[in-house]
Amino acid sequence: xxxxxxxxxxxxxxxxxxxxDDLADSVNYALALNGLATRTRNEIRRFxxxxxxxxxxxxxxxxxASTLEAKCLADFRARYLxxxxxxxxxxxxxxxxxxxxxxxxxxxxxxxxxxxxxxxDLCRHYFGQRIPVAIGESPDVAxxxxxxxxxxxxxxLGAQREGAVYVGDSDVDLQTAQNAGLPCxxxxxxxxxxxxxxxxxxxxxxxxxxxxxxxxxxxxxx
Numbered sequence: 239x240x241x242x243x244x245x246x247x248x249x250x251x252x253x254x255x256x257x258x259d260d261l262a263d264s265v266n267y268a269l270a271l272n273g274l275a276t277r278t279r280n281e282i283r284r285f286x287x288x289x290x291x292x293x294x295x296x297x298x299x300x301x302x303a304s305t306l307e308a309k310c311l312a313d314f315r316a317r318y319l320x321x322x323x324x325x326x327x328x329x330x331x332x333x334x335x336x337x338x339x340x341x342x343x344x345x346x347x348x349x350x351x352x353x354x355x356x357x358x359d360l361c362r363h364y365f366g367q368r369i370p371v372a373i374g375e376s377p378d379v380a381x382x383x384x385x386x387x388x389x390x391x392x393x394x395l396g397a398q399r400e401g402a403v404y405v406g407d408s409d410v411d412l413q414t415a416q417n418a419g420l421p422c423x424x425x426x427x428x429x430x431x432x433x434x435x436x437x438x439x440x441x442x443x444x445x446x447x448x449x450x451x452x453x454x455x456x457x458x459x460x
Contacts, residue, residue: 252428
């Protein structure tokens with residue numbers, strides 16, 4: 239049977255996993271450790287999406303010395319690696335979605351601007367063999383919205399661009415899909431609201447993993 243898509247490239251944070259509380263806790267730990275004012279959960283939600291370097295750059299006060307910002311980033315990384323599974327969880331319905339894709343032999347990968355070790359550990363812990371390929375930020379591949387991680391993921395899946403689709407929750411994901419030449423499905427349950435995605439011209443937005451499953455497999459959920 240031919241399904242609408244032959245492979246799926248997912249974003250991670252805000253798409254498959256709700257990581258916001260663990261990210262916020264680690265950011266605020268690093269800020270407080272270095273004598274800086276902490277940030278609200280909603281502020282950190284807005285800062286997420288362009289990698290942890292950018293996250294910490296936005297979180298520290300404007301004008302912070304580069305040496306202090308670098309220390310905050312190092313403190314964040316150390317704390318996050320130790321605590322990234324405390325509050326993080328798949329969004330409701332995501333595991334069922336991934337199981338349905340696996341059952342129909344539609345291969346899936348994750349590409350993320352989170353650092354590579356964390357991406358691989360989180361995907362291994364929460365998804366196991368449901369996500370065989372997980373690629374994060376590293377020195378040898380350009381981060382999103384460059385399409386490089388998408389192309390690497392497709393190569394590792396043994397999949398072609400034709401028949402592939404990109405799924406994400408943010409402006410960065412829309413840009414990444416465009417740069418990779420893939421159709422994009424945006425999800426409204428993540429770190430950016432539906433209205434924000436609509437303003438950016440998102441053409442396809444889903445509100446639940448069940449809706450996403452229907453689009454990806456062509457089979458309505460019960």
